[in-house]
Amino acid sequence: MSDEPPKKHSTHHPPPPPSLSSLPQEIVLRCLAFVPRSYRLSLSWVSKELRSLLRSPELNGLRPDKNSLYVCFQNKHNDPTTVHWFTLRPKEETTTTEYVLVPNPTPFPPHKYGSSTATVGSKIFFIGGSRKPSSDLWILDTRTGNMTQGPSMSVPRKKYDAAVGVIDGKVYVIGGGVSNKRFHEEIQVEVFDPKSGTWELAGVENVRKTLRCGASVDRKVYMVESEETSVYNPRGCERERMVRIVNERLSSERGRKEALDDTVCRACVVEDVLFAFFVRSGVMWFNTKFNAWSSLVGPDGKKLFISRADAMSEYDDDGRLAVLYMLGENEVDETFTKSVGCMLVKLDRAGEKICGTIDWSGVVGAVPYWFSFLHCFTCL
Template identity: 70%
Template structure:
């Protein structure tokens, strides 16, 4: 029996159009939906795509501002907001923290904060449970009170994440371990219940990646997936790290900060420093440099994404001038990209971005779309 396909002449076969055959405007819109951590892989496809990744995407990216809030220790009414500012010359680029001119009401800060678009949402309170929600429009500077949650929560014990533009609040019910997950829709400005979850009442750090909320604790990482059936949405896994030799080892370490950069979850642990979470095999891994060697960043008082880069902020050293004692605020801007199954990091800039009184400590750090 003959193969009918073999009898067809070659001219009868049609080829599917490639991405490069499309107009640049359409290609750029497609690339804008691809996480920046994959841009290096795309750049290897062709010189044309490499040029679009390097230069074309810059014209369509949304600008963002990094908002940083300091609190004066032992003073619940002393809060100071800054934004990270870039100053460039023909030869160098420098960064510095400048006071934010927006007037922030001082009684709204003991809360968890997340940014959706150009708005900052202040959820609940620390120290004592609260159902409050306040919304700051960073473009106008107006602060308005939103609808209250149905359950008062202690935000130091709650996990907060943003999925598909909606804000998820998990846990934080004090002695009440099983508590309703609440979801806030900024468009309709309404809360809805999303089922009860059993969450331990201990301090935690959380962030959203791949449509899930990751809750990072001591020796444990939990994953909340709203798309699962009720009772299966919160999954707890033992936190492990992948050692340099490829072995899995437990992570009995306290997490200090977490953030997401281009769909990659990063955390700073007290002893291990900054690591990223490999969601394919559920392990924490170190960044590597361009030379393939492990990259160590051991301290972060605050972390966030800024213009597609990992921003690490920390206090360093003290200086005395007359009766004043100040601390330097240092910053590292780290470009991250995928190389096979690894995340590579490059420190693009490092330096001092400002000085603050020694009594200041970091409270909030988040990127807000302009």
Template identity: 60%
Template sequence: MSNSNTIEPPEKHHPPPPPSLSSLPDDILLTCLALVPRSYHLSLSWVSRKLRALLRSPQLNKLRSKKSLYVCFHEKYNDSDSTFHWFTLNEETKTSTTTKEYRLVPNPTPFPSHKYGSLTVAVGSKVYFIGGPRGEPSRDLWILDTRSETMTQGPSMSVPREQFDAAVGVIDGKIYVIGGEGFLQVEVFDVKSETWELAGLENAGKSYRCGASVEGKVYIVEKDEIHVYNPREGEGERMVKMVTKRLSEGGRKYKLNDTVYCVCVVDDVLFAFFNWTGLMWFDTKRNVWRRLVGRNGKRLKKLSTFSVKEMAEHDGKLAVFYQCFKTEEDFTVSEVVQCAIVSLHRAGDRICGTIDWFGVVGTLPFSFRFLHCLAVSD
């Protein structure tokens, strides 16, 4: 017999589960995914089928800013006679096999024939030519608008600079030019107001320099050291020198003893090609260079060769250019330009690369030499 006065315990009400990312509308999800570096796409694709489908959708590519890869070659006949040739890396799809191919095709933009041996950087659809070529320091600034196909002269710098005497980085729409002898004078060019501003003097030695912008800082890469310029340090020490080491995948550290040839940034990660150790990426958390390896942890042999000349970001991937000689039957020598398209993936604390495509993108006269490789917004 039940007791009518018995009090039943109240029902437990569990809070509803928090909304998942996949529960958001597709248009909001696509906007969010467009801001995520491509190197994280592989990890995100395992979260749900919906995310995996959106990551592969053409709508996501449309939301990302499309860029074209501009490549400039210098053709030199003698000390007083040379020309410059610009090409664009085009992606083609063979209808018979639906496979992708890449080719260097002449760029239709009517580039003027001067100022191409200077420091060069692209911001949006504009290309900025800063200073002069090696041995010819200059205060000049020239601005090429690739959309209107016009070249204009900008305001002059306060200090003359040449191609291999300074580093250039872009942070928040401003171009930072760091270079000079002894104390390096830092000048900042605001691309909106088109004005120069002196940011101060920094103490660093003079040497061959490669510069790039990562995590809101300018990294100046040299043989076995890096100078990092942080414009947000205020009155503190903006330029910091780090002695860098290379970290092998086995964990052994040792100093670099070779020369950096070229650098580029993909998804806010700094990559550099060294003459002896090959292609590396810089771990900003541990301040060490690490080798770009395959998913199996082994070295990518095609990315460790003396013939690498340039590299740049291309559609969220790494485009690596090679240049080698070819002798024809009539004994004439030409330059064969090859390219590797490398997709990048995060795997724990490593970055792994997969060579999606490798092949010949063009054959040029023997007198051609790589000069610039730029990702320019369409």
């Protein structure tokens, strides 16, 4: 037998791999600048430090392309085809951050004032018609100001009856076709590829003739109606691409649902989360885990109720929800105007909840009394 003492097991553990927090802040910011927008809300859950960096002005300065918020008003009194475009920007030469609507001279197509819209990069697509169905497509490049007419769809479509979404850089148009039927109709789903400049058919879906809001989340097109939320997945099998979900809300108990009998007016996406404004329930977000709608909560853990939203969109690249609304009537020198209010809501994930903090609110401009919101979206 050997007289050597037994060997002791080493208690030394290899050092942990270097983390992002061990790097200089400048390098971390440069890395975060290339994180896709759809991942930023999820990344903000990791730590308070990352959340702070994701919202820092230094990071916004490093991002090569920044989105602008476009707002369009329609003059419904004198000439309903007359539209006025603005962009939301911070005020210059102010000690505190404030925001204002600045007139935008970009030549948007006046005769397509009521078309459905979609944005891909710096291009805005005006699809179909408003009061009457149309198969037209107009394309505006916001960087050059050039407006061109694209190829026509095979099915004339009408705004609000059609849902429009963008998946993998292609524009999907669902519903909105000409029909005398009130409820269900079979209609072609059409897809426009901006790279090839062509439309293609993606099958037939049975859709209701109803007002709906469309938006894209997680490579799917969501269609929000007052009674149900439908999800179109182009990667699904034929005849299994459309899933209809009865609108329900999550109650205070985890996973418990209750009926959501409310009218939807607006919908938008902020960093791959679907938000909608319901008349009585306010702004809610769609929880894809439970397939139900949830209310925003404030910093105190109570429901954050936003009672008005004439227009909604993601604002800039900082993951905030912009809510715009008309305020009361004003009279100056026998001229009647309405003030435009704006609320910027910062969003953070906390478990199965999304916490909303009103980052800024105030008046961003005034418009003639007969103006109403027509479009609101972000674009490069």
